Amino acid sequence: MSLSMDSMYQQIILDHYKHPQHRGAIEPFDAEVHHVNPTCGDEVTLRVRLADGEIAELGWVGEGCSISQASTSVMSDLVVGKPIENALELQEKFLELMQSQGQGELTEDEAEALDDAVAFEGVSKYPARVKCALLGWMAMKSAVAEASNAAGASGNTGASGTTEQGAQS
Amino acid sequence: MVAPAFDVAEIRKDFPILSRQVHGVPLVYLDSANTSQKPRQVLDAMQDYYSLHNANVARAVHTLGSEATTLFEAARDKVAAFINAPSRDEVIFTKNISESLNLLAYSLSNATTFPGAEKFRIGPGDNVVVTEMEHHSNLVPWQLLAQRTGAEFRYIPIDEDGRLVLEAIEERIDERTKVVSFVHQSNALGTVNPVARIVARAKAVGALTILDAAQSAPHRPVDVQALGVDFLGFTGHKLYGPTGVGVLWGRYELLAALPPFMGGGEMIETVDMSGTTYAAPPHRFEAGTPMIAEAIGLGVAIDYVTAIGMDSIQAHEDALTAYALQAFASVPGLKVIGPNSPEDRGATISFTVKGIHPHDVSQLLDEQGIAVRAGHHCARPVCVRYGIPATTRASFGIYTTTAEIDALVAGLARVQEMFG
Numbered sequence: 222m223s224l225s226m227d228s229m230y231q232q233i234i235l236d237h238y239k240h241p242q243h244r245g246a247i248e249p250f251d252a253e254v255h256h257v258n259p260t261c262g263d264e265v266t267l268r269v270r271l272a273d274g275e276i277a278e279l280g281w282v283g284e285g286c287s288i289s290q291a292s293t294s295v296m297s298d299l300v301v302g303k304p305i306e307n308a309l310e311l312q313e314k315f316l317e318l319m320q321s322q323g324q325g326e327l328t329e330d331e332a333e334a335l336d337d338a339v340a341f342e343g344v345s346k347y348p349a350r351v352k353c354a355l356l357g358w359m360a361m362k363s364a365v366a367e368a369s370n371a372a373g374a375s376g377n378t379g380a381s382g383t384t385e386q387g388a389q390s
Numbered sequence: 391m392v393a394p395a396f397d398v399a400e401i402r403k404d405f406p407i408l409s410r411q412v413h414g415v416p417l418v419y420l421d422s423a424n425t426s427q428k429p430r431q432v433l434d435a436m437q438d439y440y441s442l443h444n445a446n447v448a449r450a451v452h453t454l455g456s457e458a459t460t461l462f463e464a465a466r467d468k469v470a471a472f473i474n475a476p477s478r479d480e481v482i483f484t485k486n487i488s489e490s491l492n493l494l495a496y497s498l499s500n501a502t503t504f505p506g507a508e509k510f511r512i513g514p515g516d517n518v519v520v521t522e523m524e525h526h527s528n529l530v531p532w533q534l535l536a537q538r539t540g541a542e543f544r545y546i547p548i549d550e551d552g553r554l555v556l557e558a559i560e561e562r563i564d565e566r567t568k569v570v571s572f573v574h575q576s577n578a579l580g581t582v583n584p585v586a587r588i589v590a591r592a593k594a595v596g597a598l599t600i601l602d603a604a605q606s607a608p609h610r611p612v613d614v615q616a617l618g619v620d621f622l623g624f625t626g627h628k629l630y631g632p633t634g635v636g637v638l639w640g641r642y643e644l645l646a647a648l649p650p651f652m653g654g655g656e657m658i659e660t661v662d663m664s665g666t667t668y669a670a671p672p673h674r675f676e677a678g679t680p681m682i683a684e685a686i687g688l689g690v691a692i693d694y695v696t697a698i699g700m701d702s703i704q705a706h707e708d709a710l711t712a713y714a715l716q717a718f719a720s721v722p723g724l725k726v727i728g729p730n731s732p733e734d735r736g737a738t739i740s741f742t743v744k745g746i747h748p749h750d751v752s753q754l755l756d757e758q759g760i761a762v763r764a765g766h767h768c769a770r771p772v773c774v775r776y777g778i779p780a781t782t783r784a785s786f787g788i789y790t791t792t793a794e795i796d797a798l799v800a801g802l803a804r805v806q807e808m809f810g
Contacts, residue, residue, distance in 0.1 A: 228757055230750075235808060260765075261749055262779030285779070286747035287809070350753065 229347065230287070233295070233340040238287040243297035247280035251368035256360040258352045263289035267360040271368050276300050276308055279361065286353050288344060293357025295337045305365055311335065312358050318342060319351045396702045402789045404429040404694075415759035418794045418801075423577055423605060423738040423785030424763050425627045428691070432631055435690040436683045447682055448656060448673075462682050465689030466672070472692045473622065474613040475639055482638040482645075482672040483685050487604045488527040490623030490638035491571070493651040493675060494600060495531035498569065499538045504649035510598075514540035518569040519562050519597075521546045521554055521583070522775060523576040526768045528602045532571060541568065546588075548775060552579040552728035559584075559591050567597040574606035578769040578781070579728030580711075580738040582606070589618045598644070604628055608787070609707055609736050611700040614639055626684060630788070631691035635684035638675070645671035652677040695788070703788055707737035710786045714739055714795045721802050727772075727781050737786035740767070743802065746809050748780040754805045755782075760798055 250268035257264045263285025270278040279301050281293055296315075300308035315338055318325045323346035332339050344354045402408050405427045410417050419427060439461065445454035447462045463478075470478040484490045501510035512518070518532045522545050536543040544567075546558045563570055570592040575582045585601065592599045599619040603612050607624035614622050621644070626635040640648075650657055650668055654677030659667040668674050695703060712732040718724050723744030729735040743751050752764035763783045766773045773780060784798055 229753060230757075230808065238809075261747075286749040288750070347753070350749070353749070 229343040229350070231340040231343065233337050234287060234291045237291035237294040237337070241290060241294040243279055243281060243294065243301060245280045246282060247278050250278070250280075251371060252364045254360050254364045254367065256356055256363070258285065258289065258356050260349070261286055261289070261353055263353055263356050265289070265293055265357050265360050267293070267357065267364050269361070269364045269368050271305065271365070271372065274306075275302060275304050276365065277302075279364075281357065281360070283357075285356070286350075288341070288350055288353040289356045292338070292341055292354045293360070295340070296357045296361055299336060299338060300361060305369070308365065309362065311338075312362050315341075315358050316355065319345050319354055321345050322348075396698070396706050398706065398789065398791055401698070402791075404431065405789055406430055406433070408789060412759040412761070413757055418760040418797045420784040420786065420790065420794060420798060421761045421763050422608075422787035422790070423628065423783065425633070426608060426630045426787050427789065428630055428632065428687075429694050431694055432687045432690045436632060436687045439683045439686050444683075446679055458682055461686050461689075462680070465685040468689040468692045469637055469639075472612075472696065473607070473637075473639055474615050476615065477642055479671055480639050480642050480645060482640070482675045483680050484623075484636040484638050484675075485634060485681065486627070486636040487602060487623045487625040488531075488636075490625075490636050491528050491600070491602065492531045493638055494571075494621060494640075495535045496651045497648045497675075498598075499535050500649035500651070502539065507647060507649050510648060512539045512541045512568045516566050516568045517542040517544050517564070518571070519544045519546065519567055520570075521572045522548045522771055523552070523554075523579055523581060523769060524571075524573055524771075525577050525602065525604070526770070527604075528571055528573060528600075529769075529771070532569070535569075542566075546572075548579075548581075548772070551730070552576070552581050553734075554581075554583060556584070556587065559588055563588075563591045563595060563597060565595050567592065567595050569598050569600065571600035571602070573602040573604075574612070575603075575609070575736040575738070576728070576769070576772075577605045577738065578740055578767040578772045578783070580735045580740070581729055582610075582734045582736055584734075585617050585619070593618075605736060605738065608695070610704040620644055626688040626691065629688065629691055630694060631688035632684045635681045635688045637688075640671075642671060645674070650674055650677075654678045656680075698788065706788065707786055707790075708732060710790055710792065710795065711735065711737045711739070713792050714784065714786070714798075717795055717799045721799060721806075723806070724802065727776055727778070737790070738783065739785070740781040740783045742778055742781055743806065746805060748782040750809070751782045751802070751805055754808065755798070755801045758797075758801045758804065760801045762798070 247268050250270050253268045255266045265283035267281040341354045344350050407427050443457040445458040447459040466481050469481045501507035533543050544562050546562050547555045549555050589599050600621040601619040603622050603624040608629040621640040623638045627633040657677040659669050725742050727740040748764035752762050765780050
């Protein structure tokens with residue numbers, strides 16, 4: 222099937238789905254979170270390790286639709302090795318794009334920063350699928366928050382948490 | 391019996407929506423179990439009602455009020471004839487089948503304190519029985535009833551092929567069973583259940599029987615007397631009628647003794663500050679201004695399918711089911727969830743495609759103009775039973791053609807090509 226320009230399934234999405242990046246559990250880790258998308262049953266378990274204010278390592282395992290799995294893969298590629306602040310800024314930008322209902326207009330800089338994640342723009346036209354695309358991004362955000370809190374509180378590693386994404390988007 | 395000629399091309403002309411395009415290609419609508427499309431006759435009747443006759447029913451003495459009442463009550467007659475009810479007074483209009491089933495569940499628990507309703511009382515030690523393949527609308531109301539009354543909630547399990555475990559019927563329904571509420575045709579699996587065996591067992595132990603006919607009434611003849619149940623419900627919007635109207639049918643002597651569900655206008659006999667007496671069925675269960683235009687629309691939908699003939703409709707859909715099951719067998723990696731043979735099943739087929747999530751399957755079919763449903767179909771325990779998150783479901787109706795099933799099969803091949 223040839224992909225039409227307005228297909229939700231851009232080649233980048235299919236490529237990441239078939240060859241997911243940063244998939245697997247990392248050791249050691251500072252925080253682990255488990256997020257589910259109750260409407261579709263998509264799941265992701267994600268671990269992060271922070272060092273020197275950066276996301277030093279990130280690994281995830283999950284199952285679900287191609288949108289949820291590919292988006293988590295794209296996100297991983299984008300944030301690993303980045304300062305935490307930049308990763309969270311990207312998360313904000315991606316969230317905005319997903320909430321744009323197909324009307325999102327990215328500046329050149331934003332598009333460049335989001336890189337492969339721009340391929341998910343078409344998903345924003347389908348409210349039922351937006352949560353799929355956000356799953357990994359939301360998991361990354363809470364894992365980073367948990368790891369930062371844990372580091373601030375006691376410097377412990379191995380904190381974990383489980384959240385349902387339902388109320389967040 | 392020789393069925394009258396069934397002309398699907400002629401039927402399709404009556405459904406305006408079937409000529410629209412989606413994503414630049416002709417719509418292939420295979421989601422009739424979710425909601426059916428509506429023929430022009432139904433749309434026109436509702437438009438006519440609002441344009442020419444609109445008034446409240448059973449209250450106004452003016453001409454419009456009398457016309458509206460006549461039209462509304464004529465719809466009740468049509469429903470009664472459609473399900474072969476012994477009396478029109480046994481037909482209650484509800485908002486949908488969920489309301490029909492909740493009405494029964496709440497009326498039954500109201501019996502705990504309602505004078506004269508002792509025979510309906512349900513309490514600790516008693517049980518209510520459903521099946522593992524119920525839609526949430528015939529599952530949650532009974533869990534809630536069990537919670538309110540202290541009764542036990544039970545179910546008849548399903549087997550690997552999506553059929554009830556037959557021996558469990560006699561085992562789960564016992565002397566303490568007060569209610570057996572079950573689905574005629576499963577919305578998630580397509581299975582048509584053995585009504586006679588379940589009713590026989592329920593009758594033997596004195597339990598009330600309730601049949602959810604939401605997925606059967608649009609597709610096969612439904613005769614309440616032949617089925618032998620005590621209550622039966624269905625919804626209008628799956629029967630080529632509008633949303634917002636459903637039906638609850640019950641045996642008159644039961645309805646006459648059952649406590650009301652909702653209080654309000656129209657359901658009373660006399661109201662006094664010291665107490666109220668209630669109207670006879672069906673009005674006893676129809677508090678407030680009803681869905682007048684929708685009931686009239688449903689009546690016209692019933693006229694429409696009756697003119698075609700429910701036997702002919704069933705024959706058409708049985709042929710589509712056999713055709714689709716055979717076509718699906720040629721799709722690599724496709725697994726039918728539910729009976730894989732055409733006996734005792736309806737034209738609703740759930741399936742999984744190996745390696746591709748149902749949401750991806752249905753989204754990519756939609757991009758090709760093909761509308762199917764993906765999800766747990768409001769029958770989550772079915773997915774849990776088979777260890778899957780969801781299924782893709784194709785469901786057919788009077789306007790479905792074998793060409794549309796071919797389009798689905800070709801569409802699935804393209805989806806697999808993309809994910810290959």
